[in-house]
Amino acid sequence: MNKKILSLALLVSLSGLATAQQETIEKRFKEKEAISHFTYLASDELMGRDPARPEMALAYNYIAKFLKKYKAQPIPGADGYFQNIPFNLSAPPKTGELMIGNTKYSQGEELLVLDGEAASGDYEVVDLGFGLEEDFAGKDVKGKVVITNVGAPDQMSPAALFALGRLKTARAQKAGAVALVERFNIPSVPWQLVANFLNRPTLGIDQGESSSLPYLWVKDAENSLSDGKVKNIQLNVAGKNNTKIEGKNVVAWIEGTDPELKDEYLLLSAHYDHVGVGTPDAEGDSIYNGARDNAVGTVAVMNAAKYFAKNPPKRSIILALWTAEEKGLLGSAYFAENPLIPLDKIIYNLNIDNGGYNDTEIITVIGLGRTSSDPLISQAVSEFGLEAIADPSPEQGLYDRSDNVNFARKGIPAPTFSLGFRAFDDEISKYYHKPGDHVDNFDLDYAVKYWKSYIRAAELIANDAAKPKWVAGDKYEQASKELYGDR
Ligand SMILES: [Zn+2]
Numbered sequence: 001m002n003k004k005i006l007s008l009a010l011l012v013s014l015s016g017l018a019t020a021q022q023e024t025i026e027k028r029f030k031e032k033e034a035i036s037h038f039t040y041l042a043s044d045e046l047m048g049r050d051p052a053r054p055e056m057a058l059a060y061n062y063i064a065k066f067l068k069k070y071k072a073q074p075i076p077g078a079d080g081y082f083q084n085i086p087f088n089l090s091a092p093p094k095t096g097e098l099m100i101g102n103t104k105y106s107q108g109e110e111l112l113v114l115d116g117e118a119a120s121g122d123y124e125v126v127d128l129g130f131g132l133e134e135d136f137a138g139k140d141v142k143g144k145v146v147i148t149n150v151g152a153p154d155q156m157s158p159a160a161l162f163a164l165g166r167l168k169t170a171r172a173q174k175a176g177a178v179a180l181v182e183r184f185n186i187p188s189v190p191w192q193l194v195a196n197f198l199n200r201p202t203l204g205i206d207q208g209e210s211s212s213l214p215y216l217w218v219k220d221a222e223n224s225l226s227d228g229k230v231k232n233i234q235l236n237v238a239g240k241n242n243t244k245i246e247g248k249n250v251v252a253w254i255e256g257t258d259p260e261l262k263d264e265y266l267l268l269s270a271h272y273d274h275v276g277v278g279t280p281d282a283e284g285d286s287i288y289n290g291a292r293d294n295a296v297g298t299v300a301v302m303n304a305a306k307y308f309a310k311n312p313p314k315r316s317i318i319l320a321l322w323t324a325e326e327k328g329l330l331g332s333a334y335f336a337e338n339p340l341i342p343l344d345k346i347i348y349n350l351n352i353d354n355g356g357y358n359d360t361e362i363i364t365v366i367g368l369g370r371t372s373s374d375p376l377i378s379q380a381v382s383e384f385g386l387e388a389i390a391d392p393s394p395e396q397g398l399y400d401r402s403d404n405v406n407f408a409r410k411g412i413p414a415p416t417f418s419l420g421f422r423a424f425d426d427e428i429s430k431y432y433h434k435p436g437d438h439v440d441n442f443d444l445d446y447a448v449k450y451w452k453s454y455i456r457a458a459e460l461i462a463n464d465a466a467k468p469k470w471v472a473g474d475k476y477e478q479a480s481k482e483l484y485g486d487r
Contacts, residue, residue: 007425009390011354018097019070021456021459022383022384022456023227024350025307025335025452025455025456025463026452026460028310028311029303029307029448029451029452030305030306031448034299034303034447034448034451035298035303035439035444035447035448037062037066037298037302038291038295038296038299038439038442038447039252039439039442040062041059041062041272041295041298041299041337042289042290042291042295042418042437042438042439043289043291044063044287045058046058046289047276047277047287048050048274048275048276048278048287048288048289048290049272049273049274049276049290049295049417050273050274050275050276050277051087051203051245051247051273051323051324051327052087052089052201052203052245052276053276053277055056055099055233056248056273056323059273060082060248060250060272060321060323061273062207063081063250063272063298063302063321064080064081064082064250065378066302066305066306067081067250067252067302067305067319067448069192069253070305070309071189071301071308071309072252072254072305072308072309072319073252073255074252075251075252075253075255075318075340075341077340078251080342081250081251081252082248082249082250082251083248083249083250083338083340084245084246084247084248085205085246085247085249085324085330085331085334085335086205086208086244086322087203087204087205087206087244087245087246087247087330088203088204088206088207088242088244088247088265089201089202089203089242089243089244089245090115090201090204090207090240090241090242090243091238091241091242091243092107092108092112092113092114092198092199092200092240092241093107093113093118093200093203093237093238093240093241093434094107094108094238095107095179095237095238096111096113096183096236096237096238097111097237098111098216098218098233098235098236098237099233099234100218100225100230100232100233100234100311105219106220107199107237107238107402108195108199109195110218110219110381110385111216111217111218111219111237112163112189112194112195112198112199112216112217112365113215113216113237113240114198114212114215114216114217114240115169115211115214115215115237115240116169116179116211116212116213116215116239116240117213117214117239117240118188118237118238118239119178119179119211119214119236119237119239120169120233120235120236120237121143121178121234121235122142122232122235123143123179123218123232123233123234124143124144124145124180124231124232125144125145125146125147125181125230125231125232125233125236126139126140126141126144126145126146126147126177127147127148127226127228127229127230128141128147128148129147129148129149130148130149130151130152130153131146131148131149131164131168131171131172131182132152132178133171133353135148136171136172136175138192139175141172141176141177141262142176142177142386143176143177143178143231144167144177144178145177145178145181145235146172146177146179146180146181147173147180147181147182147183147225147230147233148168148180148181148182149165149182149183149185149188149226150165150182150183150184150185150217151164151186156186160223160324160485162442163226163251165180165182165215168180168182169211169213171403172213173199173212173371175209175214177213178213178214178235179214179215179216179233179235180213180214180215180216180217181216181217181218181233181396182215182216182217183217183218183219183223183225183226184218184219184220184221185220185221185223185226186314187221191219191221194217195219196407198217202327203245203324203327203328204328204330205330205332205333205334206244210458212400213325214235214237214239216237217290222425222429234483239326241438245407246294247323247324247334248322249321249322249323249331249332249334249335250272250320250321250322251316251318251319251321251335251340252305252318252319253265253316253318253319253341254305254309254312254317254319254382255312255313255316255446256273256307256312256313256314256316256317256318256462257312257313257314258314258315261314261315261346262315262316263294263316264315264316264346264347264350264467265315265316265317265318265341265345265346265347266315266316266346266347266349266353266440266458266462267318267320267322267346267348267349267350267407267412267414268301268304268314268317268318268319268320268350268458269301269318269319269320269321269322269323269332269349269351269352269353269404270294270297270298270300270301270320270321270322270349270353271294271297271298271322271323271324271325271326271331271332271353271402271404272294272295272298272321272322272323272352273322273323273324273325273326273327273331274288274289274290274294274295274326275288275290275326275433276288278435281434281435281436283435283436285435285436286435287435288433288434288435288437289435289437289438289439290437291437291439291442292354292355292357292419292431292432292437292442293354293355293356293432293433293437293440294325294352294353294354296354296419296442296447296450296452297354298321299451300352300357300417300450300451300454300455301319301320301352301472302321302436303451303454303455304317304454304458305319306349306457307434307455308455308462311459313458313459313462313463314462314463315347315462315463317458317462318341318346320332320335322335322403325353325403327428329402329405329406331403331407332403332406332407334457335406336406336407336409337412340436343407343411343412343483344483344484346407346412347412347413347467348371348373348413348414348461348468348469349404349407349408349412349413349414349462350410350414350415350417350454350456350457350458351402351403351404351407351414351415351416351417352416352417352418353366353402353403353404353416353418353426353481354357354418354419354431355418355428356427356428356430356431356432356437357419357420357427357428357430357431357443357446358420358421358422358423358425358428359422360385360420360422360443360445360449360483361385361386361387361390361421362387362389362420362422363381363386363387363388363389363417363418363419363420363450363453364388364389364390364391364392364418364419364420364421365377365388365389365390365391365415365416365418366390366391366398366399366402366404366415366416366418367390367391367399367404367408367414367415367416368388368389368390368391368415369390369417369471370413370470370471370474371415371468371469371470371471372413372469372470372471373413373415373461373464373468374388376457376460376461376464377415377457377460378416378459379414379455379460380453380454380456380459380460381456381457383453383456384449384452384453385449386420386449386450386453389420392421392422392423393423393424393426396424398416399416402416403416404416408479409476409479410479410483411476411478411479411480411481411482411483411484412480412483413468413469413470413476417454417457419446419450420446438452467485
C-alpha cells in the first residue's frame, strides 16, 4: 500500500469515527430537557441571577441538582457540588459631609466614603504628603485627621490607589488617627467618573481585614487642599454598610477512561450569574434575564455533564459554573487562586460566555488562532454544519474580559466558545445587558447546534493524544512554561 492510499484509508476511517461520535451526541442529546433548563434559568423567578440577591440560591441549587442527577461527581475538598466563596457587599452611606473652612463636601458629590465606621466632630488635621511610611515617621496624629494625596508619586494606577489606601489606613489607625482623608487630584481622571464608579454597592471577595477607620476621598482637582493648607476639619459621616454573602461556584468532575490521561483535566466552564434587576426598559421590564449572557452557556456545561458522565473521554473533565462574573470575574478568580484540582493538571479551559449573536451559521471563538486545539474546535462545529471564526472585534478586548482570562494568566490555554457574531453591532447591543434578553426571542434550533458542537469540541480535545499548547509568542506562553514546565 503506498502512502497516498494509506492516508486516504486513514482519512476515511477517521471521518467514519467522527460520524459515529457525532451520531452518539445526536442520539444522547435531549433537546426538550436542555430547553427547559434554558427557560428556567432565564425566567423572571430567578430575578436576573444576581449573587447579591436571595434568588441566586434557586439558580445554584438547580444546577447542582442536575449535576448530581447526571452522576457527575463532587470534587474532593468542595462542599458537595459547591465551592463556597466569602463575599462582602459593601454599600456607601447615603449621607455624610465634611466642612473644610467654609466649603462643604457632600457624600456622593465632592466626597466619597470608601471605608470605615461613622464619625463626627471637629478635628485638627495633619498633612502627610503621600502618607508613605516615612511621612508618618515621628508625627503625632493621635486624635487627629490625617490628610494625604491619593496614591504615591510613581503609583497612580487604580489598583495602586486602592492598595496604597489600605496601607495608609492601617498606618493611620495604628498611629491613633480618627480618619484618613485623601485628596483626589489626578488631572487625567475625571472626578465624576470616579464618583459614579465608587458611589454604589460593590461585591468583592471578603478580605477579612475590614478597617473601622473612616477612609474618605475628597475632590481636589485644583490642588487647593495640599501643602498644609487644611488645619481643621468638621467631620460628619455615616459608615459603610458591609454585608457578608456566601457565593457559590457550582463544580463537579467526571473521571477519564485512560489510565494515564485521566490525570489530566479539561475544564468546561461558564458563568451562571447575570446582572439582576435594574433600570426598566420601554416596556417596563426591569428583570435582566440574561438568556444569552449566560444562561445558554450554563446549559451547555450542564449538557456536557450529562453526556460525559455516560460517555467519559480519555481525560477527566471538570465542570464549573462560575458566580459573580458580572461583578469582576470573581468566581473564576477565586477558583484560580484556590483551585480544587491543581492548576498544572488542567490542560485546557473551554470557557463559554456570550453577549449575543448575529449569525447562526457560525460559532465565534474568542481566542481562536492562539492555541494548538483550533483544528479540533473547527472540526467539531463543522460536524454540526457551523463554521468557527475568530474574535471579529479584538478592539473590545473580549478575551481579557471574561472568566477564561483568570486561567490564561496562569498559563492554561483558555478560549471562550461564543454564539456566532461577526461584529459588535446593533443586533448584539439590542440584547446585551438588556431586560429583553429572553429565551422567547432566541433561535432555539441554533441553540441546539451550539450546545451539541460544544460537547463535540470538548470531546475531541479531551481525547486528543497531544496536549494543547499556546501558539509560540502568545502573551500567555511564558506563564504556561512556568505552570507546566517545558513540555
Ligand atoms: Zn457574560
